[in-house]
Amino acid sequence: MNYVLYAVPFFFLLIGLELLADRWRKVSTYRLADAINSLSAGVLSTTVGLLTKVVGLLTYTFAWQHWGVFELSAQNLWVWLFAFVFYDFCYYWNHRLGHERNVLWAAHSVHHQSEEYNLSTALRQTSTGWIFGWVFYLPMALVGVPPLVFLTVAALNLLYQFWVHTRHIPKLGWFEWVFISPSNHRVHHAQNAVYMDRNYGGVFIVWDRLFGTFQEELDEEPVVFGVTTPLASWNPLWANLQFYVVLWRDAVLAESWWDKLRIWFMRTGWRPADVAAKYPQSKADLSQFVKFHVPLRPAQQLYAGLQFVLYVAAGSFLLATGANQSVAVLLGSCAWMAFGLYVLGLWLENRPQALGLEVLRLLLNAPALWLAEQAGLLPISTLGWSLLGLYSLASALALVLVARRGSAALPA
Structure with a gap:
């Protein structure tokens, strides 16, 4: 179960x-x-x-x-x-x-x-x-x-x-x-x-x-949540890669081959001496801590939230049926999921390329659904294709409205 x-x-x-x-x-x-x-x-x-x-x-x-x-x-x-x-x-x-x-x-x-x-x-x-x-x-x-x-x-x-x-x-x-x-x-x-x-x-x-690793929560020390090397992103792909990239960059910069190897298995935060000296990292002052934030209009937030519901539903469906699917189907599902969540992350960060990639994401949903039907993952009926059409049309109209409001909000 x-x-x-x-x-x-x-x-x-x-x-x-x-x-x-x-x-x-x-x-x-x-x-x-x-x-x-x-x-x-x-x-x-x-x-x-x-x-x-x-x-x-x-x-x-x-x-x-x-x-x-x-x-x-x-x-x-x-x-x-x-x-x-x-x-x-x-x-x-x-x-x-x-x-x-x-x-x-x-x-x-x-x-x-x-x-x-x-x-x-x-x-x-x-x-x-x-x-x-x-x-x-x-x-x-x-x-x-x-x-x-x-x-x-x-x-x-x-x-x-x-x-x-x-x-x-x-x-x-x-x-x-x-x-x-x-x-x-x-x-x-x-x-x-x-x-x-x-x-x-x-x-x-x-x-x-x-x-010896227990610590009680102290009334005089309010908890500040997060990590000392902030993610500063809403991108789930970068979230999974961030610290690997940090380690890789230090490994490349290290002069010693021994340091290039052992950095991966040393205590967290350990850096090669030559790299730490040349590229020091300062820790943030928690008294001045500011949470990562990207200003978004309510319409942008609402659009992202509604689009994200699709991925929650798809993720739940895959969780229920994935054990019976082929490796090829699961690889395709992972690629579709990763790309969609990546685009939504860019949207939440208000990146310049987000609008173009969002259009591409919507356009790719139809061939993705067709492939899912061919692979037997989804038995798509006429009603299913009709619902996809309505979803795509509604998303496109919402996207146009959000983009127009964004342009109207810009100073002349």
Whole structure:
């Protein structure tokens, strides 16, 4: 059972309730562009995951079949409880090293780039974490945890983490001695020096207390969310590539071949001495911190939000049907999704090329739908093509209106 797929409606229901809580408490924890950027990263991650999750599953199953020390039965409740706790222990070390090693941080940093903290941030996930992430869960296979149990507890662990991404729930007393809570996870998303690299557990905070990485949220130190190397973009593709590019540039600039290699596996933030001396990087003063923002007219924001609904629907559909599709279909779906989300990111950044690329995106939807029909991904009827035509016409008209208003708003 795909627990994440069935949870999607509840995710959006809870996001809606959080927005109502914002209004009731007269606070603002959401910005449209930031939320779309976070959700775009999540949609892209689940789509790419349809192709890449096989890496982790195959290696796990192979290790379980050939090297498993014990034969644990999925019929035993204690096996499930053991696996649930053991998974979180493995997750703790995966998460911790994801903050402590450059190449792992390059993948995980996507989740931390938002300068807001709300339930949409929980869905902001990496598309490259699969490269190394599977290694950390092999101990479960060696102990003999069946793949079905592993996949289920992994999904439950992920689902648990959704609700802790909110500013509306205060400290929870004794609960926080054992479990991850919104308060101690807010600490984890902070860029304040006192909070950085703390509270790594997914469900249980006890690992942090045992291994010295726990930090309580302090009343005298308000959390500043985000990363110390700001993304400064609404582009989900750049979000996934940003820190890899930072590492690559430093590796190219380094004179030593040893430094070019080891920079990827050194502690996060480590740079070759010659590069750091020649190209120093200064850290922002948090007292002067300003969130990334691109001014957009309400019409531009509304257009982007309505267009983004298409990708949420498509991502959910692929999540439901992707397991039965060929690699070619999934590759095409990933390309279509990535290009569309990239264009919407440029739109939200108000880039000069955004209008032309948006026209191209709309024009490409028809051949993309035809290819999906030919591949058997979508059984398109006459009604389906009619709906596409209406969608394209409405989008084109809205685009013209938005462009005209933008031109009219320019000074003479």
